[in-house]
Amino acid sequence: MTVPLNIAELELTEVEDALEGRGCERFHARQLYRWMYKRGVTDFGRMTDLSKDLRVRLGREFTIATPAVTSDQRSSDGTRKFVLEFADKRCIEAVFIPDTPSMTFCISTQVGCAMGCGFCLTGKMGLVRNLTAGEIGGQVRVLAAATEMLDHPFNIVLMGMGEPLHNYDNTMKALRILHEEYGLAVSPRRVTLSTVGIVPGLKRLAHEPLMPNLAISLHATTEEQRTALVPPNRKYPLAEILETCRHFPLKRRSRITFEYVMLSGVNDTPEDARRLARLLTGIKAKVNLIPLNPAPGIPFERPSDDRVDRFAQILADRYLTVSVRKSRGQDIRAACGQLIVEGGTKKSAAQQMALLMR
């Protein structure tokens, strides 16, 4: 018996080719895309503008794999954290953040993450596996349907679990699928890709026809400090990342966002702020300061508001655009760097705890 082809993994032209290869009309691909992405329907039997015969045939030869929602937690501030499960029972988290200023989905690109940033719970899990393009796009389909956003514009940030440039091809294919006009038609201007700075990935990204906004997770102002906080800095040092950013092709009026998690007594001094401003000279940059969301097992503390304000003021005085990220969904651990799926790695609760305490 042949295995049904999973349409969730296919771009529109691939669906057209697959249909044609089976003797069906290519235009049905557009209808399929509309049902899947604009109406959130994945049951071929409910696709009523297709003939009954075709629906039966599609049901035999195709499938539309869709992550299952196993948990949907709501924060008092409106943020919703979803745990989504894939066919192999692996789980990831995806977050809906309302009003920031528009609706945003924060989605994952990997189960776990190999980067091991010292302040991040996901990093403690290690990498379990890459997500496929269909699994990345599927998160948006599921969240848009669950939050009744299928018909509304929304932003996507690739800031959930995983390093998107460490899963480059699948991430880019997912963005092409989501961009398709018969589907969700998400403009790349509404997508932000956040990376620790995998330099070969950044260089490839510079040539992408569908280029998302770029955010670099910087978090430190010296090589030594950054290597301690963001271990991939050993391979792709700060200086090389910033040099790549200096040559990154940006559209008019767009800037690269530099994310800076503020850790009390570690990287939050006035000297750090001055050094950061110097490092960003010559780059069209804006800085997003993220006071740490403390969590058990993370050996850092959040700086005081005064310290954050002082840091921000030093940058602003040097003509940098600065924002301080409001923490969302802290009561459901949906905030930045706090995504971890207990049990997702099939470790016992005790093993998970041991991992967190390392």
Ligand code: SF4
């Ligand atoms: S901060 Fe991002 S890149 Fe670093 S370990 Fe966490 S998920 Fe991975």
